[in-house]
Amino acid sequence: xxxxxxxxxxxxxxxxxxxxxxxxxxxxxxxxxxxxxxxxxxxxxxxxxxxxxxxxxxxxxxxxxxxxxxxxxxxxxxxxxxxxxxxxxxxxxxxxxxxxxxxxxxxxxxxxxxxxxxxxxxxxxxxxxxxxxxxxxxxxxxxxxxxxxxxxxxxxxxxxxxxxxxxxxxxxxxxxxxxxxxxxxxxxxxxxxxxxxxxxxxxxxxxxxxxxxxxxxxxxxxxxxxxxxxxxxxxxxxxxxxxxxxxxxxxxxxxxxxxxxxxxxxxxxxxxxxxxxxxxx
Amino acid sequence: xxxxxxxxxxxxxxxxxxxxxxxxxxxxxxxxxxxxxxxxxxxxxxxxxxxxxxxxxxxxxxxxxxxxxxxxxxxxxxxxxxxxxxxxxxxxxxxxxxxxxxxxxxxxxxxxxxxxxxxxxxxxxxxxxxxxxxxxxxxxxxxxxxxxxxxxxxxxxxxxxxxxxxxxxxxxxxxxxxxxxxxxxxxxxxxxxxxxxxxxxxxxxxxxxxxxxxxxxxxxxxxxxxxxxxxxxxxxxxxxxxxxxxxxxxxxxxxxxxxxxxxxxxxxxxxxxxxxxxx
Numbered sequence: 219x220x221x222x223x224x225x226x227x228x229x230x231x232x233x234x235x236x237x238x239x240x241x242x243x244x245x246x247x248x249x250x251x252x253x254x255x256x257x258x259x260x261x262x263x264x265x266x267x268x269x270x271x272x273x274x275x276x277x278x279x280x281x282x283x284x285x286x287x288x289x290x291x292x293x294x295x296x297x298x299x300x301x302x303x304x305x306x307x308x309x310x311x312x313x314x315x316x317x318x319x320x321x322x323x324x325x326x327x328x329x330x331x332x333x334x335x336x337x338x339x340x341x342x343x344x345x346x347x348x349x350x351x352x353x354x355x356x357x358x359x360x361x362x363x364x365x366x367x368x369x370x371x372x373x374x375x376x377x378x379x380x381x382x383x384x385x386x387x388x389x390x391x392x393x394x395x396x397x398x399x400x401x402x403x404x405x406x407x408x409x410x411x412x413x414x415x416x417x418x419x420x421x422x423x424x425x426x427x428x429x430x431x432x433x434x435x436x437x438x439x440x441x442x443x444x445x446x447x448x449x450x451x452x453x454x455x456x457x458x459x460x461x462x463x464x465x466x467x468x469x470x471x472x473x474x475x476x477x478x479x480x481x482x483x484x485x486x487x488x489x490x491x492x493x494x495x496x497x498x499x
Numbered sequence: 500x501x502x503x504x505x506x507x508x509x510x511x512x513x514x515x516x517x518x519x520x521x522x523x524x525x526x527x528x529x530x531x532x533x534x535x536x537x538x539x540x541x542x543x544x545x546x547x548x549x550x551x552x553x554x555x556x557x558x559x560x561x562x563x564x565x566x567x568x569x570x571x572x573x574x575x576x577x578x579x580x581x582x583x584x585x586x587x588x589x590x591x592x593x594x595x596x597x598x599x600x601x602x603x604x605x606x607x608x609x610x611x612x613x614x615x616x617x618x619x620x621x622x623x624x625x626x627x628x629x630x631x632x633x634x635x636x637x638x639x640x641x642x643x644x645x646x647x648x649x650x651x652x653x654x655x656x657x658x659x660x661x662x663x664x665x666x667x668x669x670x671x672x673x674x675x676x677x678x679x680x681x682x683x684x685x686x687x688x689x690x691x692x693x694x695x696x697x698x699x700x701x702x703x704x705x706x707x708x709x710x711x712x713x714x715x716x717x718x719x720x721x722x723x724x725x726x727x728x729x730x731x732x733x734x735x736x737x738x739x740x741x742x743x744x745x746x747x748x749x750x751x752x753x754x755x756x757x758x759x760x761x762x763x764x765x766x767x768x769x770x771x772x773x774x775x776x777x778x
Binding site: 240241242243245249485489492 | 546550
């Protein structure tokens with residue numbers, strides 16, 4: 219009968235599927251190990267030392283079993299995070315140094331490891347050592363995602379500690395750094411990201427006009443190359459929230475709707491206009 | 500005869516017939532087996548070698564993340580539901596026809612000869628249910644996304660949560676009740692699918708309450724399962740992701756092995772005993 223062959227093939231596929239050590243099987247094993255780690259993250263202070271040791275061993279075993287899997291790197295970072303939450307900072311730094319040297323040729327991983335060392339020092343309330351690590355990220359890995367966000371992160375740290383002078387100084391340094399990156403890599407997604415960060419810095423410095431002009435310049439430079447609706451939505455938000463210029467905000471939002479009435483950005487713009495009109499009443 | 504008497508008689512007659520001819524239950528067993536096979540297939544879709552065939556389909560429609568553990572379990576109920584709909588149209592329709600043919604002591608060939616019409620009836624029912632369900636869902640989303648805080652004094656959390664499920668079940672009840680007699684009519688007359696559906700509508704409105712009881716009361720069996728499926732994410736994170744697969748298997752046992760046979764056979768029995776036969 220004609221349906222016998224496809225049916226048998228289907229049965230064979232079902233029987234064979236799930237037998238091998240494919241990516242899914244690796245992810246399933248990692249999930250189970252992660253659940254062990256989750257218990258420690260939930261209540262690190264109440265974690266008995268042997269539970270931490272067992273979980274770390276399980277994560278290391280996973281790394282040894284699947285060294286080339288992309289999840290293997292994550293398992294090593296999880297060990298570092300476990301040491302940080304259980305306040306075993308020396309072990310955390312050791313682990314992160316190990317990750318950095320093991321993945322020396324992969325900038326993204328190196329940047330994550332060094333940044334995490336900074337975060338661990340912050341947890342230890344050692345800002346000087348943390349800043350040293352963050353500056354190493356900026357210097358050694360400037361074009362990685364972590365490298366890009368670190369200058370802004372440093373400024374926000376000072377903001378959270380209610381140190382406005384240091385915050386403003388850090389923001390100015392961040393702006394200079396991002397401008398240098400924009401000049402070095404013009405017309406690239408990196409330059410676009412850098413300009414978005416410059417605008418964020420100007421907003422924090424309470425210089426909304428500068429933020430708007432940076433966003434407008436970026437939107438013009440990348441017109442037709444990337445979707446720029448997000449930048450116009452940011453411009454409208456700055457007009458409304460910072461400059462209290464509701465009419466200008468609405469004008470920008472109406473342009474977004476005109477550009478794409480049925481897009482997600484168009485929908486957001488419509489809702490923002492409605493909200494502005496309601497608040498005006 | 501009162502409604503309750505009709506109800507009890509339909510169940511008693513169906514039980515007696517099943518005892519006498521257990522083969523009436525066989526088509527439901529076959530469908531449940533096929534459905535279980537499809538569920539396992541969907542569960543194994545992210546695994547090699549099935550991933551090669553299913554991967555692009557899942558990635559295009561829902562995203563690549565559903566090919567990874569444990570996110571594949573979030574999509575599994577939807578995939579199983581779509582598979583069940585498809586199987587119901589192409590295989591379930593025929594098997595239902597065969598079961599009713601056995602019940603009516605007609606040759607199995609009766610169902611096979613009317614396969615095209617049986618399939619169209621189930622296709623229409625499935626399409627109408629799916630479309631109406633989707634339309635209600637889209638309306639609610641658009642209504643609340645437009646900024647309305649409440650609908651009939653009730654907020655979006657209730658409408659998009661519990662009420663959606665209740666509306667969906669009510670829709671299933673009404674639609675199933677309306678076409679409950681279409682297949683029995685088709686197997687006992689020369690009518691095609693349009694005539695059979697029209698006849699089912701007429702018979703339903705003449706026997707409105709008893710039909711709703713015959714279809715609705717068994718549906719209550721599925722309520723605990725609906726509740727469990729509604730809390731699928733909670734169950735996944737509390738126990739293990741595989742619980743979604745077990746719920747799927749339980750769903751097949753409840754729906755295909757208990758609910759569907761009860762509704763199909765009792766309504767078919769009721770029709771046989773209460774139809775008006777033209778001389």
